[in-house]
Amino acid sequence: MTYNLFTTDHLQPSRVSDALASCLHIEPNSVDVAQVDADQDNRHWDALALCDYSDTFGDVSLTLDIFVQDSVSEQPTESEFASRFAVAAQTVVLYPAEEQLPSAYWLVTPTGLVTRARLLASDDERPEYSIDAVEAAVPQLPGIRVMQLPEIVREQHVPTPTTSEFIHAAEFLGKAQEIPSTPALIDEPESHLYHSRAYLAEWERMVRRMESDWQPTGNYPVVLYWEALLARDRVEQLPEALPRPVADLLRKSVGQLDEAFKKCTAPDDTWAAGAGVPGSLADLSERGWWWRRKPLILPWDKN
Known part of the structure; x- marks a missing residue:
């Protein structure tokens, strides 16, 4: 199973590892977390959960690409996994929505709020991300405008x-x-x-x-x-x-x-x-x- 998340907070690898272990009900030493551009020689490739992370610019701080081995009994859906991770890591999480729109995302907060979000990326070589709008007010992101997202409705x-x-x-x-x-x-x-x-x-x-x-x-x-x-x-x-x-x-x-x-x-x-x-x-x-x-x-x- 694979999961792709953004977080608004810049999390330390140990915090990501502990959160993943909590979400999947596995031991922390069964999780391997590494920066995608770092030296890969010391990776624990047989770990039950592998996570590559990258620093990002703008309203999101990290992107996480997570692979979970089939042998792990806990294989939550992407929405459930994102909710668990938001609570475990105490951060706002975004994950791709089902619509075929690059900007369509779901947003989850540590307190359980789930809403739609419009996430935009600049055209720079290393893009800058902006959470342009959400459909419900997010206390952790007070400056983000709240509005209905017509492009989401059109795709449904x-x-x-x-x-x-x-x-x-x-x-x-x-x-x-x-x-x-x-x-x-x-x-x-x-x-x-x-x-x-x-x-x-x-x-x-x-x-x-x-x-x-x-x-x-x-x-x-x-x-x-x-x-x-x-x-x-x-x-x-x-x-x-x-x-x-x-x-x-x-x-x-x-x-x-x-x-x-x-x-x-x-x-x-x-x-x-x-x-x-x-x-x-x-x-x-x-x-x-x-x-x-x-x-x-x-x-x-x-x-």
């Missing part, structure tokens, strides 16, 4: 069954030759069918999150909410560019999502002004009815 998978049904039905019509062959129905970038799928899916992802009371965190950045409303605007315009049978399918699909959206919202034509929506969008008088409804549970008021 949300099923879109209505969009899938629309695409399958449109493809069936084409294969059955019930409508003439047309470039508009080729699901390739920049085609009308491609845009229909993309904008309908964006609208559906937001609606599905709303139906679940904004799971998994209860948070949803307002910027993503109004991006979904913009996608709904574009869906409204697309039927004019599609063959009649496919346009009818699109209207039916978006109608189903609209009904779900209405159940989770209430009429309100002033919400945008106080929610940080850009000025050109905050004037709702000329916009679609979906702009003049507000979620029953405001997910951007969590912090």
